[in-house]
Amino acid sequence: STRIAATATAPATVPPESRSQERRLMHRSLTESPYEVISASGSYLHLSTGALILDGCGGAAVAIIGHGNEEVMAATVAQMQKVSYVHTLSYTTSSAEDLANFILEVSPGGFQHGLEKAYFCGSGSEANDAALKLARQYFYEKGEPQRKFFVSRAQSYHGNSVASMSVSSNLPRKVPYQDILMRNVSFVSPAYAYQYQRSGETEQEYVARLIAELDAEFQRIGPENVISFIAEPVVGATSGCVAAPKGYFAGVRKLCDKYGILLHLDEIMCGMGRTGTYFAFEQENVLPDIVTIGKGLGGGYAPVAAVLMSSKIVDTLRAGSAAFNHGQTYQAHPVTCATALAVQKIVRRESLVQRCALMGMLLSKLLMDTFSGCKFVGDIRGRGLFWAIEFVRDKTTKETFSTSCHFGYNFQQNAFKLGLAVYPGAGTVDGVRGDHVIIAPPFTTSVVDLG
Ligand code: PLP
Numbered sequence: 181s182t183r184i185a186a187t188a189t190a191p192a193t194v195p196p197e198s199r200s201q202e203r204r205l206m207h208r209s210l211t212e213s214p215y216e217v218i219s220a221s222g223s224y225l226h227l228s229t230g231a232l233i234l235d236g237c238g239g240a241a242v243a244i245i246g247h248g249n250e251e252v253m254a255a256t257v258a259q260m261q262k263v264s265y266v267h268t269l270s271y272t273t274s275s276a277e278d279l280a281n282f283i284l285e286v287s288p289g290g291f292q293h294g295l296e297k298a299y300f301c302g303s304g305s306e307a308n309d310a311a312l313k314l315a316r317q318y319f320y321e322k323g324e325p326q327r328k329f330f331v332s333r334a335q336s337y338h339g340n341s342v343a344s345m346s347v348s349s350n351l352p353r354k355v356p357y358q359d360i361l362m363r364n365v366s367f368v369s370p371a372y373a374y375q376y377q378r379s380g381e382t383e384q385e386y387v388a389r390l391i392a393e394l395d396a397e398f399q400r401i402g403p404e405n406v407i408s409f410i411a412e413p414v415v416g417a418t419s420g421c422v423a424a425p426k427g428y429f430a431g432v433r434k435l436c437d438k439y440g441i442l443l444h445l446d447e448i449m450c451g452m453g454r455t456g457t458y459f460a461f462e463q464e465n466v467l468p469d470i471v472t473i474g475k476g477l478g479g480g481y482a483p484v485a486a487v488l489m490s491s492k493i494v495d496t497l498r499a500g501s502a503a504f505n506h507g508q509t510y511q512a513h514p515v516t517c518a519t520a521l522a523v524q525k526i527v528r529r530e531s532l533v534q535r536c537a538l539m540g541m542l543l544s545k546l547l548m549d550t551f552s553g554c555k556f557v558g559d560i561r562g563r564g565l566f567w568a569i570e571f572v573r574d575k576t577t578k579e580t581f582s583t584s585c586h587f588g589y590n591f592q593q594n595a596f597k598l599g600l601a602v603y604p605g606a607g608t609v610d611g612v613r614g615d616h617v618i619i620a621p622p623f624t625t626s627v628v629d630l631g
Contacts, residue, residue: 216228220248223247223621223625223626224247233596233599234599234601235601236601236619236620237620237621238620238621239603240416240417240618240620241449241450241476242475242476242480243479243622244452244454244476244523244527244536244623244624245622249481251526252479252522252523252526254522255519255522256482258518259514259515259519263275263514264515268507268511269507273517275515275517275518276300276513278517278521279298279517279518279520279524280297280298280300282521282524284297284298284488286458287458287459287471287488288461288462295488296491297489298487298488298489299314299486299504299506299511299512300486300511300512300516300517301484301487301510301511302485302508304338304344304448305338305339305340305341305344305345306344306485307448307472307474307486307487308338308339308410309344310487311470312407314489315442315444315470315493316328316407317501317504318442318492318493321496321500327407329365329366329401329407330347330362330364330366330410331365331394331397331409332347332348332410333349333371333410333411335370335614336350336367336370336410336411336415336418336446337350337412338448342357342362343362345361346361346362347362347365349418350417366397366401368390368393368394369393370415370422371387371422372415372419372614373425374422374559375419375578383427386425387427387428387431388431390428391431391432391435394409394432395435398439403439403440403441404440408441408442408443409436409442411445412445412446412449413445413447413450413455414455414562414563415450417618419568419570420561420569420605420616420617421563421566421618422561422568423455423460423463423561429466442469442470443466443468443469444469444471445460445468445472446471447459447460447461447471447472448474448475448485449475449566451471451473451474451475452475452477452524452527453476454475454536454564454565454566455564455566456536456565457564458533460563469489469492470487470488470489470490471487471488472486472488473488477523477524478520479520481519481522482515482519483516484516527623530624532623535623535624536564536565536623537564539621539623539627540564540567542627542630543562543630544560547560547567547569548560556571557569557571557572558572558575558578559572562619565621568618568619569616569619570614570615571591571615572615578613579613580613580615581615588604588605588617592604595617602618602619603618603619603620604617
């Protein structure tokens with residue numbers, strides 16, 4: 181009954197008469213049709229079937245202020261009336277400049293002490309691609325052109341474009357493209373205590389083991405050849421809201437500093453307040469060199485993502501070519517930036533990041549009270565309004581169900597029938613552990629919605 185099984189048993193050819201009935205939009209699946217949403221407001225989606233769905237995941241943790249916000253719509257229209265588009269080769273707009281100022285001001289240390297500039301593009305994948313190129317350019321201009329390698333982690337997701345997929349280890353999605361992906365990427369273990377901390381091993385010992393593994397990987401490649409280490413501070417779609425054990429990111433930062441390797445944190449899913457602080461890395465006491473954000477930045481009202489970069493990088497480029505020639509037609513688009521700025525102003529004015537932290541406590545209690553006693557629930561974890569339930573076949577061995585019985589997908593489908601949308605994760609599809617669903621409602625969610 182899973183999606184995977186349905187796809188595998190689909191007929192290879194479809195008769196012309198039923199083909200002409202098919203929708204013309206290329207969907208993710210050629211055999212299953214998605215539901216049509218006719219309107220959306222607050223935390224609810226209205227389907228063409230008449231069903232009302234409580235959006236418990238905001239798509240994939242995107243909708244941070246809920247749907248249909250009129251203030252955001254007004255700001256979008258106002259920007260369209262002012263300037264709908266200009267090319268960044270010759271022009272800038274106040275909406276793009278203001279959004280950059282806003283994001284850097286809420287980042288730890290402010291732009292004077294931490295992240296100095298922001299580059300805006302249309303999706304998380306694009307942001308990560310830009311970040312990989314930026315990191316490479318940093319070393320190129322610094323006189324270290326031999327640095328060609330990226331180190332990432334197993335069970336990570338950084339996007340679907342060729343470069344961002346190359347640094348991801350979402351295996352099933354990569355299979356057909358493996359031969360055209362970048363080869364200068366390697367992977368170390370995820371920091372995923374529930375599944376991989378050994379019995380009898382303390383948290384400190386587990387962290388030391390992970391850092392030693394990363395060090396060994398840097399040594400294998402030659403640390404002087406490594407550009408950056410890429411990681412999600414709280415891992416989203418590949419294992420379900422997994423925060424690293426205490427001290428892990430501090431250890432990673434120390435190791436990167438030792439070898440001059442850049443630390444690139446991917447906060448596309450966990451950033452912009454989702455974990456109860458603007459950036460998830462604030463809870464780890466580290467400052468990255470590069471951060472990528474997306475999803476919550478535009479809250480679903482605009483396709484917008486960003487690369488935030490530290491002064492160290494900006495200074496090197498300034499002293500070198502004085503350029504970042506990663507020009508894209510829709511880079512820093514005035515309307516998407518104005519829309520995102522309107523979303524972010526609402527978040528700040530209504531203290532929604534703080535609200536996210538508070539509502540998160542309530543959500544975690546509700547999830548624990550409701551599900552922790554269930555036979556197949558192995559772990560319930562998260563931060564802020566970013567929570568996951570991990571399903572296991574056996575609570576002692578923590579083994580997952582087989583691929584043909586993906587519990588997360590089944591849970592999602594059954595919850596949907598009851599009128600609740602949750603986001604299912606990779607888990608067993610990957611051949612690895614972490615069969616889960618994510619619950620990530622808007623920060624504006626009410627106590628009634630959560631109940
Ligand atoms: N990085 C992370 C951590 C993500 O969760 C995602 C999307 O789910 C991406 C990158 C890719 O973003 P997009 O789908 O906007 O290209």
